Each structure stands twice: as C-alpha cells, then as structure tokens.
Amino acid sequence: MRTPRERAYPAHWEADVVLRDGGTALIRPITADDADRLVAFYERVSDESKYYRFFAPYPRLSDRDVRRFTHHDYVDRVGLAATVGGEFIATVRYDRVDDSGRAATSSDEGGSAQAEVAFLVRDDHQGRGVASALLEHIAAVARERGIQRFIADVMPANNKMIKVFTDAGYSQRRSFEDGSVHLTFDLEPTERSLAVMSAREQRAEGRSVRRLLAPGSVAVIGASRSPRGAGRRVLESLRTCGFTGRVYAVNHELPEGGSEIGGVPAHRSVKDVPEHLDLAVVAVPASQVQALARECGEAGVQGLVVLTADFTRDEQRELVRLARSYGTRVIGPNAFGLMNTDPDVRLNATLSPEMPARGRVGLFTQSGAIGIALLAGLHQRGIGLSSFVSAGNRADVSGNDVLQHWDDDPDTDVTLLYLESIGNPRKFTRLARRIAARKPVVVVKGARHSGAAPPPGHAAPVSSTPVATVTALLRQAGVVMVDTVTELLDAGALLVSQPLPAGPRTAILGNAESLGLLSYDAALAGELRPQPVRDLGTSATPDEYRQALRDALEDPETDAVVVTVIPWVGDTPTAELADALREASDGADKPVTVVHLAIEGLDSALAARGIPAYPAPERAVRALSEASRYARWRREAENPGRVTEFEADETAASELLARAAADAADAPAGAEAPQGTADVSTAQEEGAGAPETGAEGTSGAASGTVSHTTGDATVPTPAADTSHGLTLGAEDTEALLACYGIIVESTIPAPGPDQAAAAAERIGYPVALKTTAPHLRHRADLGGVRLDISSESELRRAHAELTETFGDGAGLRPVVQTMAPRGVDTVIRAALDPSIGVVLSFGLAGTPSELLEDVAHRLVPVTDKDAAELVRAIRSAPILFGWRGAQAVDVASLEELLLRVSRLLHEHPEIVAVDLEPVVVASRGHTVLGATVRIAEPSPRTDLGRRSLPAY
Numbered sequence: 001m002r003t004p005r006e007r008a009y010p011a012h013w014e015a016d017v018v019l020r021d022g023g024t025a026l027i028r029p030i031t032a033d034d035a036d037r038l039v040a041f042y043e044r045v046s047d048e049s050k051y052y053r054f055f056a057p058y059p060r061l062s063d064r065d066v067r068r069f070t071h072h073d074y075v076d077r078v079g080l081a082a083t084v085g086g087e088f089i090a091t092v093r094y095d096r097v098d099d100s101g102r103a104a105t106s107s108d109e110g111g112s113a114q115a116e117v118a119f120l121v122r123d124d125h126q127g128r129g130v131a132s133a134l135l136e137h138i139a140a141v142a143r144e145r146g147i148q149r150f151i152a153d154v155m156p157a158n159n160k161m162i163k164v165f166t167d168a169g170y171s172q173r174r175s176f177e178d179g180s181v182h183l184t185f186d187l188e189p190t191e192r193s194l195a196v197m198s199a200r201e202q203r204a205e206g207r208s209v210r211r212l213l214a215p216g217s218v219a220v221i222g223a224s225r226s227p228r229g230a231g232r233r234v235l236e237s238l239r240t241c242g243f244t245g246r247v248y249a250v251n252h253e254l255p256e257g258g259s260e261i262g263g264v265p266a267h268r269s270v271k272d273v274p275e276h277l278d279l280a281v282v283a284v285p286a287s288q289v290q291a292l293a294r295e296c297g298e299a300g301v302q303g304l305v306v307l308t309a310d311f312t313r314d315e316q317r318e319l320v321r322l323a324r325s326y327g328t329r330v331i332g333p334n335a336f337g338l339m340n341t342d343p344d345v346r347l348n349a350t351l352s353p354e355m356p357a358r359g360r361v362g363l364f365t366q367s368g369a370i371g372i373a374l375l376a377g378l379h380q381r382g383i384g385l386s387s388f389v390s391a392g393n394r395a396d397v398s399g400n401d402v403l404q405h406w407d408d409d410p411d412t413d414v415t416l417l418y419l420e421s422i423g424n425p426r427k428f429t430r431l432a433r434r435i436a437a438r439k440p441v442v443v444v445k446g447a448r449h450s451g452a453a454p455p456p457g458h459a460a461p462v463s464s465t466p467v468a469t470v471t472a473l474l475r476q477a478g479v480v481m482v483d484t485v486t487e488l489l490d491a492g493a494l495l496v497s498q499p500l501p502a503g504p505r506t507a508i509l510g511n512a513e514s515l516g517l518l519s520y521d522a523a524l525a526g527e528l529r530p531q532p533v534r535d536l537g538t539s540a541t542p543d544e545y546r547q548a549l550r551d552a553l554e555d556p557e558t559d560a561v562v563v564t565v566i567p568w569v570g571d572t573p574t575a576e577l578a579d580a581l582r583e584a585s586d587g588a589d590k591p592v593t594v595v596h597l598a599i600e601g602l603d604s605a606l607a608a609r610g611i612p613a614y615p616a617p618e619r620a621v622r623a624l625s626e627a628s629r630y631a632r633w634r635r636e637a638e639n640p641g642r643v644t645e646f647e648a649d650e651t652a653a654s655e656l657l658a659r660a661a662a663d664a665a666d667a668p669a670g671a672e673a674p675q676g677t678a679d680v681s682t683a684q685e686e687g688a689g690a691p692e693t694g695a696e697g698t699s700g701a702a703s704g705t706v707s708h709t710t711g712d713a714t715v716p717t718p719a720a721d722t723s724h725g726l727t728l729g730a731e732d733t734e735a736l737l738a739c740y741g742i743i744v745e746s747t748i749p750a751p752g753p754d755q756a757a758a759a760a761e762r763i764g765y766p767v768a769l770k771t772t773a774p775h776l777r778h779r780a781d782l783g784g785v786r787l788d789i790s791s792e793s794e795l796r797r798a799h800a801e802l803t804e805t806f807g808d809g810a811g812l813r814p815v816v817q818t819m820a821p822r823g824v825d826t827v828i829r830a831a832l833d834p835s836i837g838v839v840l841s842f843g844l845a846g847t848p849s850e851l852l853e854d855v856a857h858r859l860v861p862v863t864d865k866d867a868a869e870l871v872r873a874i875r876s877a878p879i880l881f882g883w884r885g886a887q888a889v890d891v892a893s894l895e896e897l898l899l900r901v902s903r904l905l906h907e908h909p910e911i912v913a914v915d916l917e918p919v920v921v922a923s924r925g926h927t928v929l930g931a932t933v934r935i936a937e938p939s940p941r942t943d944l945g946r947r948s949l950p951a952y
Contacts, residue, residue: 010074013141015948016324017082020129020200022208023302023327024949025089027137030079034088035066037081041088046123052158053120055180069093075145076105076115080138082130085297085326090121092134094142094150106146113148114184119161129200131164136197136946139170139187148187153180169193198430201947202404208329209397209405212303213340213387215278216245218349219270219301221292222283223249223261230307231283233351234337235262241348241355248273250280270299281305281337281349286315289333293319297326305349306332309392316395323396324949331397336368336390342411350390359384360413361496362406364399366391366420367446370485374418377489382607383496386411398423398950403431403441413439414496416488420446423950425470425836429477429859436478437637440495440630443479444488445470469839472857472873478633480626490623493612498591500631503559506624507552509534510564510595511545519562519595519617526625531558538566542573542580549584549592558590560624564617565596578605585611591627593620641865644899646741650907653739656732657910657935664726728933737931740904742897742916744931750816753796759816766790769798771806772813788819820929823922824879824889828898830860830905832912838905840870842898845918848876861906867895880921889921897926912936 014028030038042050042061050058061069069091072079076096081088094115098104104112117138119131142150154161156176165172165183169192172185218238223231231249238247239262249266250273259266267273270280270292280301282289286308296304304323311319311333323330331338337350341358348355351368356375361383365371371390378385386409389402399417406412415435422428422445432441445467471481480495482488506528508516516533523530534552536544545563552561563581585592594613596602606613614620728736734744750756750769760767770785784806786798799814806812825845832838838860843849856873858866871877871891882888897919905911913934920927 007073007075010141013080013137015137015946017133017137017947018201018204018208018949019133019327020127020204020207022204022211022329023084023128024208024324024329025082025084025130025133025327026325027080027082027134027948029074030070030072030081030091030093032070034070034081037083037086037088038066038070038091041081041091041122042120044122044124045120049120049123049126052155052161053118055153055155076103078138078141078145080134080141082134083325084125088122089125090119090130090134092117092119092131092138094138094147096147097151101151113146115142115147115150117150117152119164126160129204131161132168132200133947135164135168137948140946143187150183150185150187152183153177154183155179156181167196169196197947202407204947205401205404206407206409207405209389209401210409212279212305212329212331212397213338213347213389213405214342214345215302215347217248217273217275217277218243218245218279218281218347219248219250219273219277220281220283221250221270223266224251224253225261229283230351231281232262233353234281234283234307234349235264237337237348237350237353237355239263240353242346243348244344244346245278246275248277270295270301273299277301279303279305279349281307282332283307286310286333290315290319290322293322293328293330294326297323297328300326301328303329303331305335305337306330306392307335307337307351308332309334311393316393320396329397329401330395331389332392333395334368334392336365336371336392338390339385339388341385341387350388354379356388357382357384358386359496360386360411361492362386362402362409362412362415363388364391364402364416365389365418366394366399367418368392370418370446373485374416374489377485378492380603381489381493381612382604383489383493394423396949400424400427400431403428403435406439407431407435414492415439415441416492417441417443418446418485418488419443422470422835425473429473429836432474432479433477433637436630437634440491441479442482442488442491442495442626443474444482444485466853468853468855469841469857470836473836473839473859475629475633476858478630478637480630482622482626486619487622487626490612490614490619491626493607494591494593494623494627495630497610497612498593498627499589500634501560501591501624501628502589502631504529504628505557505559506530506621507534507555507558507561508564509536509545509548509552509561510566511536511538511540511568512564512566515564515566515595515597515617519564519621522618522621523562523625525618526621528560528621528625528628539568542576545577546580546584549581553585553588553590553592560591560628561585561593562617562620562624563592563594565594565599565602567597567599574599574601574605578602578609578611581606581611582609591624593624595620636865639865641863643861643903644864644896646896646900646903648741648900648903649739653736653904653908656736656739657908660726660728660732661910661935661937726935728935733931733933736933737904737928740900742900742904742928742931744916744928745818745820747815747817747930750799750814753799756795756799756814756816757792760789760792760795763816763818766819767795768817768819769795769802770815770817771802772815773806817929820920820927821922821925823920823926825918826880826894826921828901828914828916828919830901830914832905840898840902840905842870843874844876844879848874852876860902862899862902864895864899867898867902870898871895887923890924890926891921893924893926894919894921897928910935910937 010029016024016026018024079093082090094117096104096112096115098112121130162181169190170185171190172183175182220231220235223235226232235249247264249261249264250270252268254266254268280296282292282304289308320330339350340347341356363374363385368390391397399419406415435441474481480491482491506523508519508530510516513535520530520533536548552558592611594606594611595617596613603613737744748759750759766788768787769789789795789798802814827843827845827849829841830838839857840860840862841855841857843855848854854874854876856870858870871894880889880891901914915932916928917930
C-alpha cells in the first residue's frame with residue numbers, strides 16, 4: 001500500500017527550466033484544479049498534433065478525458081505540464097503498464113517497472129525544446145517511483161517526437177509494430193544522456209544570457225526628467241554610448257499621449273510602447289516592482305534589470321517566481337547593470353556613463369561597488385571588455401548562467417568573476433572545469449571568512465565547508481583562485497595578453513640587481529623556478545633590453561621572463577623602451593611581465609603594446625605563478641587518469657546498508673540509534689614514524705558540520721549531512737568496508753582484566769590497551785594508551801593502572817587492539833557536502849592535519865591520478881617518501897585505499913561520511929586501526945537527470 005506522502009502533491013517536482021530559445025517555463029505536476037487550463041490548452045493544439053498524439057481524429061476532450069488527464073496518484077499515473085504565464089504550453093504523462101501493455105500498479109506482484117509515456121506540445125511552442133525538457137523531468141520522476149524504462153508508440157510521420165526520444169541519449173530499442181514506431185528505452189542515465197543534458201543546458205542558459213546582452217529594444221522604467229535619478233542615468237548611458245537598438249523611457253507619471261525624456265520616446269506604461277520590448281531596466285521603488293514585472297511579463301519582455309534594492313527575502317522570491325512564470329529572466333535586484341561592447345550592439349545599461357573599450361575579457365560581479373572598481377582598474381591597464389554583468393543579489397541570473405554564455409562566446413578569451421556566494425557549487429565546479437579547458441576562469445571570493453549568508457531571496461544552501469577546502473576543489477576544477485580584487489586584475493592582465501608558460505622556469509633581467517633579487521625571492525615563494533638574475537646595469541639602454549629579452553625568450557631552458565626596470569638618471573625613454581620590449585617579445589610563445597618602479601607612463605605604453613606591467617615584483621610574480629599553475633592544470637587535464645577497477649561486493653554492501661537502515665527505522669521511538677566505531681586508534685610498534693595521536697573520528701552536531709577532535713584541537717572537515725541518519729556499529733562498519741577490500745583491525749571491549757586477557761589471547765600478542773573515554777581518547781601523554789604489551793601479566797598490570805588512575809566507571813571503556821607494524825599515521829575522510837558533493841580528504845594524523853590544517857581534498861569519484869596527487873599535495877608528504885633518511889612507506893597501497901573509499905561512497909549515496917583513522921602506512925601495506933561510517937537517506941541529486949534553475 002502506498003503511503004499518504006506518495007499520494008500527496010509532490011512539490012519537489014516543480015522546477016523552472018530554461019528552454020532552447022533562452023526563455024523560461026515552469027514544469028509542475030498536473031492537479032485536479034487544472035481542468036480549465038487543460039481544456040484551453042487542447043483547444044490551441046492543431047488537429048495534426050492531436051492526431052499524432054491519439055492516432056485518430058480527436059477534436060475535443062470529453063469530461064471523462066479531462067478527469068483522467070488531471071487526476072493522478074503521482075505513483076503509477078503522473079502528468080506534468082510546462083506552463084508560461086499560467087497557461088499550459090505542453091504536457092507529458094506516464095502510466096505504469098505490465099509487459100502486455102495493460103495498466104499496472106507498483107503494488108502488483110512483481111511490481112511492474114515500466115510505463116507508457118506520451119507528449120503533447122502546443123504548436124506555437126514547438127521547436128523551443130519543451131518536449132526534451134519534459135522528458136528529462138518525467139524520467140526523473142519515474143526513476144523516483146521505481147520505473148526503470150519507458151515505452152512509447154509514435155506514428156512514423158511524427159518525426160519531431162521520434163527525434164526527441166532518440167536524441168535523449170538513453171539506451172533504447174526500436175521496432176515497427178501495427179503501423180507505429182515502438183520505442184523502449186531505459187531510464188538509467190548514461191554517459192551520453194548526461195552529455196546531451198549538459199549540452200542542452202549550456203546552449204539554453206547561454207542563449208538566455210546572450211539575448212539579455214544583445215537586445216533589439218530597451219525600456220528604462222522609472223526614467224524621469226531629473227538628471228539625477230538612477231533611471232535617467234541609465235537612459236543617458238544607453239543613448240550616449242551609442243546603443244544600436246531602440247530606447248524608450250517609461251514613467252507612469254507622464255501625461256497622456258506622446259512625450260519625450262532625454263531625447264527618447266517616453267510612455268506611461270510598457271503596454272503603450274509601440275513595439276515588442278526585449279529588455280527593461282527597472283529603477284522604481286521596491287513596492288512597485290512586482291506590478292511592473294507582471295506588466296512586462298504580459299508584454300513578452302525577455303529580461304528585467306532591477307536596479308532597485310531594499311527587497312525582503314519574500315519580495316525577492318515573489319519577483320523571481322512571477323518573472324519566470326512569464327518566461328522572463330531577472331538581473332538583480334540591487335544590480336548595477338549590463339554592458340556589451342560589441343560594435344553591433346554597444347549596450348551600456350548601467351549607471352556608469354562610460355563604455356569600456358572593446359576587448360576579450362568577460363567580467364561578472366555581484367557587487368556594484370566592486371564592479372565600478374574593476375571597470376576602472378581594467379581601463380587604467382588598457383584592458384578592454386567583451387561583456388559585463390553586475391547581478392547584485394543574483395536572485396535569478398547568476399555567475400553560472402553567465403559562464404554558460406562565455407563558454408562558447410568567440411569574443412571572450414578570459415573570464416573574471418567577483419563572487420560573494422556560490423549558489424550551486426556543484427554546478428559551478430562542473431562548468432568551470434569544462435570552460436577552463438579552453439579559457440581561464442579567474443575568481444576572487446568575497447565574504448570567505450565572515451560566514452555571510454547568500455544574498456537575500458536566493459535559496460542557495462549554506463555550506464559549512466572550510467574555505468581552504470572550497471579553494472582546493474575549485475583549483476582542482478581549473479579555476480584560478482586569487483585573494484583580492486587587485487590580484488584578479490593582475491592575473492587577468494597577464495592571461496588576456498600573454499601566452500601560457502610551458503613550465504615554471506623563469507628568467508629575470510633588468511637594470512637593478514636589487515629589484516631583480518626581490519623578484520627572484522617572490523618567484524621562489526610562488527613555486528616558480530627562477531634562474532640567476534641577469535643584471536644589465538643601471539645605464540642599460542632600450543637596445544640592450546631588447547637583446548637581453550630576445551636572448552631569454554630564445555633560451556630553451558626558459559618558460560617565462562620577468563623584466564625589471566628602475567628610472568634612468570635623466571629622462572626615461574618610456575616609449576622607446578616599450579617598443580624595444582614589444583619587438584623582442586613579438587611572436588614569442590612565452591609570457592613576459594614587467595616590474596617597474598616610479599616610471600610614469602610606462603604602464604600605459606606597455607599596455608598599448610600588449611605587455612602587462614606591475615608596480616611591485618610580488619604582484620607580477622603572483623600573476624605569473626597563477627598562470628603557470630593554470631597552464632599545468634590544462635596540460636594535466638588532457639590526461640585525467642582512470643578509475644581503477646578492483647574486486648568489490650557491491651550487492652552485499654547494498655544489502656547491509658538496507659538492513660541497517662531498516663533496523664533503525666523499526667527501532668522503538670526514543671531508542672538510541674546503533675552507535676559505535678571500529679575503534680579509532682594508533683597502536684604502533686615502538687619507534688613508529690608518527691606520534692601516537694589522532695582525531696576521534698565521530699560525527700559532529702546536527703548543524704551539518706563534522707568535527708574531528710584530538711585533545712583540545714578541533715578541525716572542521718567537509719560537512720556531512722548529520723542532521724539525520726545513524727552511525728553504524730563496529731561490526732557493520734567492518735563488514736561494509738570489507739566488501740570493498742578495506743580491512744579494519746578488530747577492537748575488543750575489555751571492561752575487566754579477564755576480558756582483556758581473553759581478548760589478547762584471541763588477537764595475539766603484542767597488543768595495545770587504551771581507554772575510549774572521549775576526554776582520554778588517543779592521549780598517550782595523559783596515560784590513556786598503553787602500547788606494545790607483550791604478555792598477560794603486563795596486560796593485567798596495565799589494566800589495573802588505567803583503572804586506578806581513571807576509575808572503573810562506565811566512562812573509561814577500555815579496549816584491546818592489535819599492534820600495527822611500524823609506519824606513518826595517516827587519516828582518510830570522506831564526507832558529503834550537500835552543495836558540493838562527496839569530498840575525499842587526506843592528511844597525516846595528529847598535528848599536521850589538525851593544528852596546521854595540512855589536508856588535501858578531491859571530489860569523488862577520484863581517478864588513480866587524483867589519488868596520487870592527493871597523497872603528494874600535503875606539505876608534509878615528504879614524511880611518506882623517506883624524509884631525513886627514514887624508510888619510505890608503501891604509497892601505492894595508500895593510493896589504492898583512497899580509490900576504494902572513493903568507489904564505496906560513489907556507489908552508495910546513502911553513505912554520508914566515512915572516517916578511517918588512523919591508517920598506519922608501513923614499508924609494505926597499511927593497517928586501518930579505526931573506522932566510522934555514517935549513513936542517511938540520500939538527498940535527490942538535482943544536477944543529474946533533469947535541468948532546472950535554482951529554487952528562488
């Protein structure tokens with residue numbers, strides 16, 4: 001029997017989608033209240049489309065049909081509609097059927113796993129990709145309801161619908177039966193179906209932004225006769241910067257009849273404008289914006305740029321909901337505006353009176369103030385823009401949308417983004433990785449340490465993932481991460497004007513040895529490999545600079561050049577020097593940067609010749625270092641590695657997890673969930689390479705943060721969803737991990753000396769005795785751990801000492817565990833961050849990872865290459881490779897363990913956290929001495945299986 005929850009209206013199926021032409025539509029379940037909408041929709045469908053849908057003339061819907069198509073149980077019978085402005089523009093429906101095609105239910109014996117699916121799209125909306133979007137959504141719904149495949153009968157002449165099915169990318173079979181094409185396709189996402197959805201998403205969202213940046217007509221709503229108002233300023237920007245389309249002013253306080261403001265036609269209402277409007281810039285009080293959004297939606301306006309601020313969260317949500325319902329995208333509220341320097345458009349819909357020069361940099365900011373600063377900084381450096389978007393609170397259009405536009409924009413070579421929040425980090429990472437393979441994505445993240453919430457009205461999840469983790473994951477995706485706005489401009493100036501370096505080898509030359517040495521030191525700190533400074537002498541001429549630079553660029557041992565310049569005695573030959581450097585570097589495939597001190601006009605002279613200049617060596621070298629790191633990522637991205645195959649019992653693991661979840665669900669109310677760990681400990685032979693210390697490995701509070709504690713130190717790690725779920729007991733933990741070849745050494749409780757002796761007899765000497773009391777766990781310095789116990793008498797004596805020192809209460813909880821071979825203590829953790837995905841982390845146990853936060857991170861699933869990089873990415877990695885004469889450990893064994901943990905979490909989304917601590921890596925093999933596994937009901941993945949805009 002189905003639960004009431006399954007029969008209730010499934011609100012989580014509602015989604016706003018961007019269609020092929022860039023417009024939006026709402027996809028939602030059809031309800032019994034939609035009868036009139038369905039009838040009106042059907043009346044607007046052509047006879048031919050009706051014939052294709054029902055295989056017979058079907059001029060109208062009967063009352064019985066209307067009821068059948070509007071009453072669903074949301075399990076075996078589901079209908080979805082795509083709506084614009086509240087009207088149906090398309091519908092899709094599935095009915096669960098058995099193998100003979102008769103109606104079936106999920107409760108039938110055997111539970112049919114197939115359904116028949118059919119679409120109907122209004123003729124005036126065909127060709128917009130509506131059916132493709134509906135197929136993605138109905139397939140996701142079907143998978144949720146246990147349906148594994150769709151069947152469909154399509155008339156041979158219905159080529160459009162056949163193409164919708166065949167282009168979807170699912171595994172399918174086709175046959176010709178009884179005069180129709182019979183299609184059967186599995187609903188499990190395939191590599192091709194995911195690629196198809198990603199490509200459709202990119203084209204649709206890119207086009208959605210492109211049509212905002214290239215409108216044929218713009219209305220400024222709120223423009224007045226006063227030159228000081230925001231609307232009037234935007235109107236002047238549009239007019240004076242040469243916008244090639246038509247411009248209108250709209251102000252409801254104008255008198256009836258034709259009028260004019262600022263030299264352009266003015267009207268009282270958008271409805272009075274004599275042509276279709278593509279874009280409206282809104283500069284009116286917040287209380288009036290919603291009514292204007294409705295008016296614009298009814299008039300078919302494609303985009304709103306809302307300059308108005310001071311919206312409440314609810315007001316912003318309602319604005320976005322209303323705009324999207326009409327197919328309209330929103331920039332803002334609290335936006336600064338849009339720019340497009342294309343000479344065929346010349347759009348300046350901002351508060352800035354000046355249009356930037358034409359260039360190849362795309363700029364996105366959330367903050368208008370930062371946008372102004374960045375525009376000024378780019379102008380000072382002689383860097384032109386392709387387009388600029390300042391989205392303010394980005395309640396709708398976000399950096400992800402703009403990245404989709406820049407992805408295939410032939411006029412944009414470098415993308416610069418100032419972000420205060422990342423509404424969908426999982427998607428941002430995916431987009432950035434794809435784009436960065438061809439063009440740099442440079443990001444400065446504001447509000448990194450303030451814990452600031454997302455902009456008001458934007459329903460982005462708040463992630464408690466540490467800043468260092470987010471930065472590492474974005475770098476993994478190829479993003480050039482910088483710390484300040486100045487560094488954003490510095491990196492952009494280099495990346496847009498210079499080739500990428502082939503390596504870190506850097507030549508330094510100039511007319512002041514001291515400035516060269518400062519550059520040398522900065523290069524070392526920036527992980528470059530500087531060559532000895534070449535001092536040209538304080539009297540070096542432009543010709544000598546030309547020859548020295550040419551020699552450096554021709555040197556096969558050089559990948560990049562830093563030129564340093566101090567003023568000459570007397571007049572500095574600025575233009576002559578700039579010409580010399582340009583001539584020497586012209587056609588070179590190596591980047592050149594210039595560091596100069598107190599030489600007025602050299603910046604602009606070099607910028608005009610395509611050479612970036614910096615007033616300090618550390619700034620030039622930081623930009624060069626980022627370019628080198630990015631170039632290395634691009635080279636390595638061409639060979640991402642492979643996911644190593646190894647034997648694993650996925651079925652047994654699934655059964656164990658299902659049983660554990662069922663046991664927890666059946667537990668009496670108020671009963672404690674099964675707890676326990678396969679003990680986290682460090683029990684090494686004397687002389688081990690790492691101290692006997694480690695993190696506790698228990699999940700954190702219900703806030704969603706996972707903390708791991710050793711003594712007084714608490715280090716946050718990627719946040720698992722710990723608001724619900726349970727921690728597996730020790731036996732289940734060991735059994736689950738064993739399914740994937742991860743063997744955890746058993747820990748045996750030893751409340752008394754006799755039990756301790758029996759445990760040691762079972763394990764075999766030598767053993768370790770320790771207390772698992774939280775305040776003593778892993779604290780050998782406090783006497784809570786006794787190692788290398790080789791006999792029963794020694795064990796009994798140690799047990800008595802523990803009891804005498806700390807008492808024999810239940811809180812002591814002593815345990816016996818085997819001793820691990822000599823090696824290095826490490827920690828492996830994996831945790832689900834709801835906004836990012838599963839993050840796999842690695843570090844050395846104890847001080848390196850906890851006090852110094854020396855931890856590396858990768859997103860699951862990881863490849864063999866990722867695993868190797870993960871081990872080597874931490875600063876303390878040399879300890880694993882024989883630092884200071886110590887014996888190197890079995891790194892290959894450690895990398896394989898990382899791959900096994902990655903595969904475990906990738907194949908079982910109900911696992912939200914795994915801690916292995918410590919993992920003692922010896923010269924041969926490794927020993928896992930402690931493990932914790934936490935499970936929870938998996939949240940639906942919104943980025944796979946269907947396209948949708950972020951919730952408002």
